[in-house]
Amino acid sequence: MRIAVPNKGRLHDPSIDLLERAGLHLEGGADRKLYADTVDPDVTALFARAADIPEYVADGAAAVGITGLDQVRESGHDLVDLLDLEFGRCRLVVAAPEDGAISSVEALAGGTVATEFPRITREFFAERGVDADVVEVTGATELTPHVDMADAIVDITSTGTTLRVNRLAEIEEVLSSSVRLFARPDVVDDEKVQQLVTAFESVLAAEDRRYLMLNVAEDRLDDVRDVLPGMGGPTVMDVAGSDDVAVHAVVEERAVFGVINDLKAMGASDILVTEIERLVE
Ligand SMILES: Nc1ncnc2c1ncn2[C@@H]1O[C@H](COP(=O)(O)OP(=O)(O)OP(=O)(O)O)[C@@H](O)[C@H]1O
Ligand SMILES: O=P(O)(O)OC[C@H]1O[C@H](OP(=O)(O)OP(=O)(O)O)[C@H](O)[C@@H]1O
Ligand SMILES: [Mg+2]
Incomplete structure (x- = not known):
């Protein structure tokens, strides 16, 4: 069984740490590799970007993956959320300039929203019946309302510091996210997948x-x-x-x-x- 794990960024270290504590020691470490064997001959770790992991799992390159719920939702793939791994907690929110005219989702009708999460954003506004134009960016989303690119943004917040520093105020929460172990629906009942869930659960249960x-x-x-x-x-x-x-x-x-x-x-x-x-x- 292959498990897709974030290769860098904030989710990498805690993911490796969890694998190790679950008893799935990585042979030869995880640094700058594409994949690594584990002490279990049936389990191989495959390293990919957090945003690409749902795709790897959906395509069958890996049976299960570790990444943020936001990434799974944004991918649009039909994947099963097996376990909340209780790190990478953050929220996707609609935010607009603190002293601007936008203070509700409805006020964005006919406006523009910039985001790294176009699918989630489009779905959110469609559900609310608000017709807003969604512009996809790949970073520095918080800048866009200040350079007339957008009236508001949908972006990740956790401590709120980035929004505050960029003089943006949260208007509404779109999604509450944390890192999950997820799988393709057809492998959920596989013995190895269930063993992995038990191993991760045992680490989480021991923590507190x-x-x-x-x-x-x-x-x-x-x-x-x-x-x-x-x-x-x-x-x-x-x-x-x-x-x-x-x-x-x-x-x-x-x-x-x-x-x-x-x-x-x-x-x-x-x-x-x-x-x-x-x-x-
Ligand atoms: N400030 C944050 N606090 C907690 N979790 C976060 C935060 N920002 C992002 N996350 C979670 O981490 C995931 C990965 O974030 P992101 O894609 O920005 O990667 P990164 O770790 O910043 O590395 P890079 O952007 O360089 O690829 C997000 O999808 C989200 O689930
Ligand atoms: O509410 P806060 O605690 O300030 O966290 C929110 C910020 O964290 C993430 O950025 P990250 O640090 O991953 O930088 P990036 O944009 O380079 O990915 C996210 O994109 C926000 O900008
Ligand atoms: Mg980031």
Whole structure:
């Protein structure tokens, strides 16, 4: 199975990182290559531009791909969104000059909109019944309203800095995007594809959990269980030559601070918190 992965730009490093953490180590690294074998003889990574990845998958060059939902939508291909990989979060928005006449989508009727996403933009305006002219650019979209090329833009925003610096105000959101694992409909049920989904899910599940270990007097075990609901309850083991028991549990990361305070109050000792690499539920 071939998996298409962004070859450069902001999505490259996190994509490689995810593959590695999922156990799909790339043989010989990913630098400046067109493809790389992985430790799994049945999985090869193929490197392409984020915007081209939906095309590679649709054409059959790869079975699955990693890229932004915005790119998948813009491609127009019928691809299945298998998993939200939870990075590359951004929004596609309609924006116009802060002090200009345009403050609604409807006000763009008869106007011009510049964008790197012509398909999504045309569909958006058609759905709203607003007849606007869509002009395709390949970068520096934020400049176009200031040089009379367009009345508004449809572009990516995340922190909002670029819009602000270019004195543009958001009018409406068109699409909320993040990076996804997606596939051609005909391969969705393939065993290898499902194994990949499980592997990625295990990395994502581990990210916001911690593994907690502690010793506590056996007669406080019920109290400890109350603060450690965990997954199917904690694992409890005898500690040789002691009245204490050792307790291991998986805890939500955001609960760790409070849980440790509760455990200390119950006389728990040797509390150890570690990261989890993968968690297959
Ligand atoms: N500011 C941002 N914050 C979060 N995600 C973003 C941002 N800009 C773009 N993205 C996501 O990253 C994807 C790739 O962005 P883009 O095509 O601009 O590539 P790049 O990483 O900037 O590299 P290059 O433009 O040099 O090819 C976008 O389709 C979008 O999903
Ligand atoms: O809301 P912000 O945090 O400012 O992010 C938005 C900017 O990020 C992207 O550009 P990028 O940095 O990828 O540069 P590029 O235009 O060269 O691709 C996007 O095209 C916006 O311009
Ligand atoms: Mg970019």
